[in-house]
Amino acid sequence: SIFIDAILAVGKVKENVEIAEYKAKDINDFYFYNQWDEKLKIKDWQSESIEFHNYDIEVVDAIVDRRSIRHFNENKSIPRSVILELLKAGMMVSLTINQPYLKIIIVEDKNFLNQIAKHSKIVLKQSHVGEVPLIIVITYDCSNNSPGFYSETDSGSIIQSILLRAHTLGIGSCWIGAFNRKVVRKILKIPEDWHIPSMAIFGYPNNFPKPTPRVDLGKVCYHNSWKNHIKKRKRTLLPDYFALSIWFKKFRNTQVTTLL
Numbered sequence: 001s002i003f004i005d006a007i008l009a010v011g012k013v014k015e016n017v018e019i020a021e022y023k024a025k026d027i028n029d030f031y032f033y034n035q036w037d038e039k040l041k042i043k044d045w046q047s048e049s050i051e052f053h054n055y056d057i058e059v060v061d062a063i064v065d066r067r068s069i070r071h072f073n074e075n076k077s078i079p080r081s082v083i084l085e086l087l088k089a090g091m092m093v094s095l096t097i098n099q100p101y102l103k104i105i106i107v108e109d110k111n112f113l114n115q116i117a118k119h120s121k122i123v124l125k126q127s128h129v130g131e132v133p134l135i136i137v138i139t140y141d142c143s144n145n146s147p148g149f150y151s152e153t154d155s156g157s158i159i160q161s162i163l164l165r166a167h168t169l170g171i172g173s174c175w176i177g178a179f180n181r182k183v184v185r186k187i188l189k190i191p192e193d194w195h196i197p198s199m200a201i202f203g204y205p206n207n208f209p210k211p212t213p214r215v216d217l218g219k220v221c222y223h224n225s226w227k228n229h230i231k232k233r234k235r236t237l238l239p240d241y242f243a244l245s246i247w248f249k250k251f252r253n254t255q256v257t258t259l260l
């Protein structure tokens, strides 16, 4: 049967299958709860097993259909069993080395969520940050003897993996880079030598926005040699500057199709 749970994900509900064995220790190496050094009580979370919809979505559909969500249902929290699925997805990425030079904080505490939202501005307040029941903050060790040489890359792939998994669970998400790191560090008690590259917000979506126009492949991909464009670029009057060109494209019919 087909379930439509949120506007976000449509697909057949899948049987719950464990894709890999996760030891509590592994998750505890990487994830904290609400504040630095606060242990995630994984055993309790696992026992709070609640049925949830796990949509049978092809990887390509998740990649194409994921959107940054900026309107959330503020009255609906995310069950712990679903959050656990997100955390597991974060652990499945390819990491430079399998050592906890990255730490990820799962923030559910209402007071912390409010404070973080207050300090996440792009000139104006980003109100969507204040609407979510869950923020995942990623940090990495940037001290001199840190073993993580590609931590920025690792952090990005962890977040992307979590965002895609969220999409398959009917959860909306948005990557957040604009926030006051000094304040967030203080709220979450993150040590000075741990950098906070970005965070992501999660909740049940209230809308499903149209796709943002994508940058033309011909602009960013070369074939075999530098400047040998993979795709012939059409002559266009659109400005070359990326942000402006996206803005102009919004006035035309976008070429991006979505599977939904």
Ligand SMILES: Cc1cc2nc3c(=O)[nH]c(=O)nc-3n(C[C@H](O)[C@H](O)[C@H](O)COP(=O)(O)O)c2cc1C
Pocket: 066, 067, 068, 069, 070, 122, 126, 174, 175, 176, 177, 178, 179, 198, 211, 212
């Ligand atoms: C590193 C990074 C930081 C971002 N920071 C923000 C942010 O602070 N606020 C926000 O609303 N969106 C933020 N975004 C989301 C982008 O604006 C969004 O992904 C982009 O517009 C494309 O839209 P889509 O995700 O719906 O495909 C960020 C994305 C990335 C990758």
